[in-house]
Amino acid sequence: MSELPVVVIGAGPQGLAAAAHLVERGEEVIVVERGSGPASAVAEWGHVRLFSAWPELTDAAARRLLEPTGWSAPTSGYPTGAEWVSDYLAPLADALGERIQYLTTVTGVARQGRDKAVDAGRRSQPFVVHTVDAANRESRLLARAVVDASGTWGLPNPAGADGYPAVGEAEAxxxxxxxxxxxxxxxxxxxxxxxxxxxxxxxxxxxxxxxxxxxxxxxxxxxxxxxxxxxxxxxxxxxxxxxxxxxxxxxxxxxxxxxxxxxxxxxxxxxxxxxxxxxxxxxxxxxxxxxxxxxxxxGFRPDTGILRELRIDLDRALEAVAGIASEIDPNVHSCGSVAATGARQLAQPEADLFIVGAKSYGRAPTFLALTGYEQVRSVAAHLAGDQDAAARNELTLPETGVCGGSxxxxxxxxxxxxxxxxxxxxxxxxxxxxxxxxxxxxxx
Known part of the structure; x- marks a missing residue:
């Protein structure tokens, strides 16, 4: 299994950053992206201006990968989504090159030869990432680890207050x-x-x-x-x-x-x-x-359907990664910043599977790009065997001054x-x- 790549699902900000960290550590990585280009979800809200400034929107390993190409990090201002893509995410994707497979949709992830119910030999088997391309051709990628950075953009919550569409919502x-x-x-x-x-x-x-x-x-x-x-x-x-x-x-x-x-x-x-x-x-x-x-x-909610044959631990209320749920729960979270989270908190019962980025927050709001970058830095260090780096917290978040809903x-x-x-x-x-x-x- 050590010869197999790490498969990253999603070429958004956190997926690309995860790939940059893995490449920097000499790991083989494949990024699978359903869109035709990098950060396709961000591109859909390209007209929106972020309230995070440029220094909070670029990842350290990504900067180190890009700087030899002549790219320089923007240092001030608040970009739109389109500017974030054109001035940072697209150049980062170009630097990662053929490691990214576009127009490829992940339809499921499993352990090779084992469905969710099988215990025997589970941990020793590679992951199988099932995909379908734009021509509807199915294929399978073997991976030693999977980082799910697919986000939540594709599954918005309905208008109905109880979590289901209101009566008549579909018809209107x-x-x-x-x-x-x-x-x-x-x-x-x-x-x-x-x-x-x-x-x-x-x-x-x-x-x-x-x-x-x-x-x-x-x-x-x-x-x-x-x-x-x-x-x-x-x-x-x-x-x-x-x-x-x-x-x-x-x-x-x-x-x-x-x-x-x-x-x-x-x-x-x-x-x-x-x-x-x-x-x-x-x-x-x-x-x-x-x-x-x-x-x-x-708000949004995570689509965990592609992980249904894996053993995952999500909070029963937020559908967030269980290890971080208590830090981000808008029902109880007090004013101030949410602590950065790393590989230990993001670990799943299925070894070497990590859910990162907005998807790790499930239905909870207030996710920041900085938090996602720290997540993938720690996860990449863990997958590369550097447990000391994985355990470190290298991020200080700005105070929010608000509650998420307390x-x-x-x-x-x-x-x-x-x-x-x-x-x-x-x-x-x-x-x-x-x-x-x-x-x-x-x-x-």
């Missing part, structure tokens, strides 16, 4: 979007509903509020499941990422100015199509009517986040409101 799918919009001009004069409390929802509300200011008759209604909006507005001066803090301040201003109607405790149960548009119905019977478009931005779900007064008076409302410089994104995509 032509008027419901689960992505941050690139162009909202066609919605001028319409009534638009945004469902969700995370950064993606906040960015979308800000884009739509600018449209409402320009186009009379445009209405924006923001539906929150929680009884309080305190966590939505962030940590203000307590946030170590100032652009993230500014999002909450701008959103609060739009609400205070009456541009956006905020409705709390609204848990979507049904979506009906009527002659006047969609009617969104809450579990308590409240209705929002004459809706022209719904943006359901309620406090009572129904209590409008609870929560541990900074009070609204600390939000420095109006302190953000005047400029066009290009949306910004944390890497939980930083998504939630």
């Amino acid at each position: 799918s032509d008027l419901i979007s689960y992505r941050i919009p690139a162009d909202v001009s066609e919605l001028a004069g319409a009534h638009i509903v945004v469902v969700g409390a995370g950064h993606s929802a906040t960015h979308t509300v800000l884009r739509l509020s600018e449209l409402a200011r320009r186009s009379p008759g445009t209405r924006v209604t923001w539906l929150l499941r929680r009884g309080s909006a305190a966590n939505v507005f962030g940590g203000g001066a307590g946030d170590g990422l100032p652009e993230r803090a500014a999002l909450g301040s701008r959103a609060r201003t739009m609400i205070d100015d009456g541009v956006v109607e905020l409705v709390t405790g609204f848990r979507v149960a049904e979506i009906h199509r009527t002659e006047a548009g969609l009617t969104v119905v809450a579990e308590d019977g409240r209705e929002v009517t004459a809706v022209g478009r719904v943006f359901a931005l309620t 406090g009572e779900f129904d209590d409008a007064s609870s929560g541990c986040c900074a009070a609204p008076t600390l939000l420095q409302i109006g302190s953000a410089p005047a400029r066009p409101l290009a949306p910004a994104l944390s890497l939980t995509l930083e998504t939630s």
Whole structure:
């Protein structure tokens, strides 16, 4: 098995960084990517500006791989997703060259000759990575280890508050979007509903509020499941990422100015199509009517179907890697930073299988690129046999100044986040409101 490669699933930021670390340590690696180019998921939200600055968006091993080619790391500013790809991720993919197999979808991972139920000789068998290419040809890759960095982008949560699509959600799918919009001009004069409390929802509300200011008759209604909006507005001066803090301040201003109607405790149960548009119905019977478009931005969840023949340990609530779940649980996590996690915390019952990046967080929000880079650095060190390096924590994360959702779900007064008076409302410089994104995509 020592002669077999490490297979990395996904050529996104963490997958490419994992490959860079493995190459640096002399390990053979194959990266399998379903898209036609690197970071295909990032490319889909290329119009969105990140709130992490450039120094927080590049990985150390990747920089060392790229610098001999004449590439130099951007040192300031906040790139869009498209700029992140063109100025860093695409050059990194080029440096990795033929190690990346594009237009190749992983359909399953198993142990050779053993399904999930078989104990005998399991650990001594290589992994088999089942794939299908663009021509629908099936193949199998043998691997000594697998790093699943496939992310969560492909599986957004529904608008329905109980985790399943609301009644009528599928039938109204032509008027419901689960992505941050690139162009909202066609919605001028319409009534638009945004469902969700995370950064993606906040960015979308800000884009739509600018449209409402320009186009009379445009209405924006923001539906929150929680009884309080305190966590939505962030940590203000307590946030170590100032652009993230500014999002909450701008959103609060739009609400205070009456541009956006905020409705709390609204848990979507049904979506009906009527002659006047969609009617969104809450579990308590409240209705929002004459809706022209719904943006359901309620987070993402991991697709673990490709791992169903492997023995994995995920948290029963978050579907996050069990070893890190207590650190990232938005139900209990207190204000401040989530500790960086490495190979020991990410280890699975199936030896030499690691789930990293946004997928390791499951349904939990607040994932940062920096955390993912530290994860893959540690995992690569472990797979190369350098256990001292694997055990080290080489990362200091910025303070968030916010909770991921701590406090009572129904209590409008609870929560541990900074009070609204600390939000420095109006302190953000005047400029066009290009949306910004944390890497939980930083998504939630």
